[in-house]
């Protein structure tokens with residue numbers, strides 16, 4: 001890949017290096033302290049038991065000296081890799097000046113807004129920083145839609161993940177996150193997302209995309225559908241936690257048309273798929289559409305500094321001052337790193353790299369799909385890749401245990417990945433966008449080896 005020479009300087013090119021099967025003794029000690037003192041709800045360190053010492057580009061070193069290829073990026077946050085020197089420089093400079101200003105402006109804040117406006121569609125004229133997490137951005141987007149329409153319902157899609165706070169949780173489908181919580185916000189209703197591999201409609205697979213969109217039209221135009229006219233339709237432009245489900249442009253386009261026709265606010269949640277992850281700055285660009293509101297977070301803070309934002313159309317800018325407030329509404333270090341990252345992405349052809357390398361990864365993953373009896377389907381767009389595991393290719397019975405085994409053994413062999421999907425059966429890969437072809441191919445090779453061992457009953 002054209003940018004490999006430049007990007008190679010950012011990572012340990014000789015990764016992975018596993019000196020001792022993780023978790024090594026130092027990691028074990030720290031993990032034991034965590035288990036004894038932190039909440040029982042801790043989860044990532046159970047799937048990938050290790051204690052982290054240092055990150056470098058698309059690689060991570062644990063406290064025992066093992067070096068991993070990071071194909072997880074802290075759930076998509078570290079798009080520019082760990083410790084990117086040019087971005088760090090800006091963050092270091094910011095920390096010596098002013099770090100917290102509520103929403104009082106500063107040159108750094110202005111730079112962040114200007115950098116964002118450079119990459120956003122011109123129709124999205126307004127930017128609002130409503131809190132540090134992705135969930136905060138979702139809450140603010142829904143609030144803005146409700147305030148402007150005077151309606152309170154929201155339509156979301158099955159398999160959606162929008163966050164863990166009140167409204168965002170109500171819009172998140174995974175029942176494991178709702179256990180013991182009782183009823184969620186009223187007015188939220190779900191429709192099937194165009195998940196072709198597990199076709200929810202029983203129609204020919206090639207019709208799933210249009211069927212999913214027309215289903216929205218049907219419930220909105222049928223007064224007996226039981227759906228009230230909502231304030232907003234919210235969707236992930238590529239569904240992430242639901243299993244990296246990639247809609248066809250026609251689905252996004254038709255949903256856009258339907259929202260316009262019914263005067264409903266269309267919200268694209270780009271918290272995971274945005275900021276270059278799919279090879280375009282925003283995943284909705286693959287459908288050549290512009291939503292009314294876009295949510296952003298994760299990679300927006302440049303190097304994992306917490307920040308989130310929404311951007312929206314001018315006509316929605318009706319909020320009176322102070323209608324929605326909050327203490328952490330923009331962090332100067334995150335702004336400095338975030339704007340540096342946005343500029344670096346554009347100056348160094350990062351989108352082109354992510355798109356091109358994504359295609360190469362998909363060629364390799366397709367070989368795996370064709371050769372393995374337990375890989376149901378592989379999916380990918382840019383650096384958002386997935387392997388859906390099944391017990392049987394004919395029945396497509398989901399194999400959640402296989403996906404977890406991939407995570408476990410890939411980690412032991414020096415590759416970090418995540419598990420997701422409707423049935424917990426999707427191995428999800430979200431490498432930093434600056435990963436080199438060589439590291440990406442090594443990572444995929446290791447994963448393919450693990451899958452072969454699972455298939456042969458040699459990895460349990």
Ligand SMILES: Cc1ncc(COP(=O)(O)O)c(C=O)c1O
Pocket residue numbers: 075133134135136138161162163164236240241269270271272273297298
């Ligand atoms: C699409 C999407 N929306 C919202 C969120 C919530 O973000 P946060 O975990 O920062 O609250 C996530 C997190 O994974 C996400 O993937």
